[in-house]
Amino acid sequence: MPSYTSSEMREWLGGVRDLAAAVNAGTPLPELLNLIAETACALTGYEASGVLLVDEERHRLYISGSAGLSVEYVAEVNERRTITVDSGPLSGGPSTWAFRSGEPVIVPDILADPSFAPWAWLAENYGYRAMAAVPLLVDRTPVGTLNCYRTSVHDFGPDEVALLWTLANQAGTALQSSRLISSLTEQRRLLEQSEDIHRELTEVVLRAGGVQGVAEALARLQQRPVLVTDAAGLAAANAPYGGVQLAPEVVDPEQLPDGIGEVPEGNRVTVPVSLGGEVVARLWLPGLLAEMSELDRRALEHGAVVCALEFLRQRTATDVEWSLRSDLLADFLTGTNVDALSARAASLGHDLSRAHTVIVAASDGDGGPGRTRSLLSTVRAVAALCQPRPMVTSTGGDVLMLWPEAPRADSPAQAAERIRNAVGRLVGAPTVTVVVGHRCERLADARAEMGIARAALELARLHGVDRVVTLPDLGVYGLLLQLNDPHELVRFSDRTLSA
CATH class of the missing domain: 3.30.450.40 (GAF domain)
Structure with missing residues (x-):
């Protein structure tokens, strides 16, 4: 999905505000559920939405509020094809799985998904072709699902699912608030003040x-x-507040509440x-x-x-920016002339006339696209704090960097150690090995040096992981990677004879 504009952000916050206002006004539950469904359609652009709630025995899910769903469809599902959550032939659908797993369930094509088979003919008859079911939680306990429908085959992207999660979380909060209001008069007063709080927070965002x-x-x-x-x-x-400021503390992830x-x-x-x-x-x-x-x-x-x-x-904004930066380095490594890239580089804050040092990093152990993306995100976060800005991209599981030389910038070795430490602070993340390659006076030399550094990374991980390595650290093995560089041979000879 595209980055939020101010008007889109205002629309989202306005929708959340309307839900809070409806709760504070003591809106009856059926009307509140319809408002949740209407808000989902208005904010996402989907053609229909339904709020399904579990019954008191926690056996069945009923469409209890809707927008865009026909009365006949709702009646057919609730009365003759009631969704069950424990057992039976109608307990294997996406709503049941979202309710039981606590995770969103996506159906890009209703007619092609076997789990939707009991309701497929009904959905087709009323024009619904794709759907997403997101669990509704109250006090971390599932109470139902928020279902959104499209009239055409549709692959819900990760940003769309994230937005549906955000809306479902707010809907869950609204449901919980509504229940409290119905039983506690004092709670109503508190929630009216809560709307003022939300308004103040909304104004901050706007x-x-x-x-x-x-x-x-x-x-x-x-x-x-x-x-x-x-x-x-x-x-x-x-x-x-009051002259007191908190500092981050290291906390065992198992001690963090959900x-x-x-x-x-x-x-x-x-x-x-x-x-x-x-x-x-x-x-x-x-x-x-x-x-x-x-x-x-x-x-x-x-x-x-x-x-x-x-x-x-x-x-979203960062992903767009770094995509442009990543494309720049990728184009350079695939052979684009440095002069042809200079204008693009300058517009992104890069000075290609500076000396750059090659740095390569990779996750230790069995890698995968997810680990590479996580490492790339961490490297970008470190690079974003540096001026002038380093160039960063990824390929084949490695994250590649060209670190610019500047009076106030971190040295390449310091940058490599910061990256390793930043990865170490991530919960559940694997360790990372980082190789600091050669300093290149001319950027054109960096292509060959990048290949040497990547080879050095593979070699380094054979003898240990979770460390920062330079080519001299590899001794004669590092030298063998550079046999085409006579200057490096002379430097190695001098180091060896003076030892």
């Missing part, structure tokens, strides 16, 4: 305040400092910020969960939703 602005607004609302860390545990935003909760022995409350089921960041506040009011918790939940949208917007 002012382009970013994640830092959200953290500062939460700090004012909570009257305590707020820290936002990214997936690597590094500070993405930090808002002090939802809002405390970290044992840390005297900190944390809230995950999720995109498409992936925790991309965390909010941190000092104190104990028991000390926080229901309104405080609502504010943190709203803050996590708004932060998720900000991280998605940043991620």
Whole structure:
């Protein structure tokens, strides 16, 4: 999906605001469910949507709110082809799997998917051809699914699924809030204040305040400092309060709660910020969960939703930018003349006239596209903090860099160590080996040096992993990789004779 424009961001936040306003107004549950379905269609552009809720016995799912679905379709599913979640011939559909697994289930083509067979003729009769089922969670417990339908075959992309997750999370919050309102008068007052909180957070986003602005607004609302860390545990935003500022701490991943909760022995409350089921960041506040009011918790939940949208917007924009940068280095390595690339490079902040050092990194162990993408993302995050900007791309499982020489820039060895350490902070990530190759006065020399560095990486990993290696570290093996360079032979001879 394309990067968010200001109007699109306003539309999304407006839809979420309308749900919160409906909850605060005491909207009856059937109307609230219809509003959730209508909001899903309005924000995604899909032709139909339904909210399915599990019955009290937790045996069946019923379409309890809808938009775009015909009355006849809803009646047929609910009365004669009722979806079951435990057993039976109608318990193998996508809604059941989303409910039971807690993960989205995508059906790009209803007529080609065997799991949808019991309802396929019905869907075809009413013009529905593709669908996505996303679980609705209340207190991390599934209560139903949010289903979205297309009238043509459609492959839901990862960004679309991430947005549906965000909407489903907000819908789950709205359902939970609605239940509380129906039983507690005081809760209504708190939720009305929660709308004010959401409005303040929304205004931060519309002012382009970013994640830092959200953290500062939460700090004012909570009257305590707020820290936002990214997936690597590094500070993405930090808002002090009363002269106190939090610092990131190393926490055992097994101690991190799935939802809002405390970290044992840390005297900190944390809230995950999720995109498409992936925790991309965390909010941190000092104190104990028991000390926080229901309104405080609502504010943190709203803050996590708004932060998720900000991280998605940043991620989309960053992906576009780095795609352009990656194409630049890829074109150079495939033989494009340096002079022909100079104008493009300058527009992206690269100075091709500088000396550059070749750096190559790869995940240790059995690699794969997922690991390469994760490593590439980490390298980009490190490179984004450097000026002038390094050039980065990936090929064949390796991440390739041309590190520019500059008075205030990290040395290549420092950059390589920063990359290795950054990967080490990622939860569940494999270790990484990094090779620092030669310094190239002329960029045209970097093509051959890149091949040498990649060969050195393979050689280095035969003798140890999770380290930074230079060509001299490989001794005579490193020399053999450079037999076409007489200057390197002389340097090796001098080092050996002077030892």
